[in-house]
Amino acid sequence: MTEIRVPRSVLPASGLRGHGLLLRAWDPDAEADVDAWLRGHQDPEFLRWNTPLRDVTDAGDARKSLRSKAAQAVAGTGAAFCVTDAGDGTVLGQIGLNSLDTVQSVANVGYWVLPEARGRQVATRSLRLMASWAFGELGLHRLELGHAVGHEASCRVAERCGFRYEGTLRGAMWEAGRRDAWRDVHRHGRLSTDPE
Numbered sequence: 201m202t203e204i205r206v207p208r209s210v211l212p213a214s215g216l217r218g219h220g221l222l223l224r225a226w227d228p229d230a231e232a233d234v235d236a237w238l239r240g241h242q243d244p245e246f247l248r249w250n251t252p253l254r255d256v257t258d259a260g261d262a263r264k265s266l267r268s269k270a271a272q273a274v275a276g277t278g279a280a281f282c283v284t285d286a287g288d289g290t291v292l293g294q295i296g297l298n299s300l301d302t303v304q305s306v307a308n309v310g311y312w313v314l315p316e317a318r319g320r321q322v323a324t325r326s327l328r329l330m331a332s333w334a335f336g337e338l339g340l341h342r343l344e345l346g347h348a349v350g351h352e353a354s355c356r357v358a359e360r361c362g363f364r365y366e367g368t369l370r371g372a373m374w375e376a377g378r379r380d381a382w383r384d385v386h387r388h389g390r391l392s393t394d395p396e
Contacts, residue, residue: 210273210300216281216333219325223281223295225273228266233282236291238262239314246312249351251374269296276300283313283326292317295326297334297343305341307334311357323357328396331361335392345388348373355386362396363388 215224227233240246241256256262272278280296293313300307309330313322334340345363347354359365366389371382 210279216329218329220286222284222286226266226282228263234259234262240312249348292322295330309345324360327361341392343390346385349384358388362394363390
C-alpha cells in the first residue's frame with residue numbers, strides 16, 4: 201500500500217529563515233525526522249515537563265504523530281516546524297502552533313529542544329521567528345504559551361520573546377508521566393501589538 205503524502209497548506213513551502221535557523225515542515229517519510237521526533241519525545245527532560253496526549257515510544261508512533269501534525273497543517277488547525285540549523289540542516293528541536301483558531305485569531309505555542317542543542321538559545325530564536333510569522337503572515341492577534349510551574353527555562357524563553365506572564369492556571373496540565381493527576385501551569389501571552 202502506497203502512503204499518501206499530505207500537502208502542506210498552513211506551512212510556508214520554503215520554511216522560515218532567521219536568527220541562524222531554518223524552520224521547515226517535518227517529513228514523516230524521512231528517517232532522520234522520524235528519529236529526531238522520537239528522540240525528542242523520549243528525552244527525560246521533555247518527559248519531566250510534558251505528558252503527550254499519545255505516547256511516542258517507537259518509530260511507528262513517531263511517524264504516525266508526524267502525519268497527524270501534517271494533517272493539522274492541511275486542516276489549518278496547527279503548524280509544526282522542525283527547527284534546524286540554517287547552515288548545516290542539523291535538527292535542533294520542534295516549535296509549533298496548536299489549537300489554531302482563525303475566528304478568534306489565537307493559537308497556543310509549544311516547543312522542545314533536543315539535548316545536544318540546549319544552551320544555544322534555540323527555543324528563544326525559534327519562538328521569535330515563528331511569532332513574527334504568526335503575527336505577520338497568518339495575521340493572528342494573540343499567541344498563548346503555557347508551561348508547568350517550576351519550568352524556569354521555559355519561563356525565561358517566554359519572557360525574552362515578549363510573552364507576558366498572565367497568571368497560574370490550576371490543575372491545567374497532566375503530571376509528568378500520568379493522565380490521572382494534574383499540575384498547575386504558568387500562562388504567558390503575547391498580542392500582535394506587543395513589542396518583542
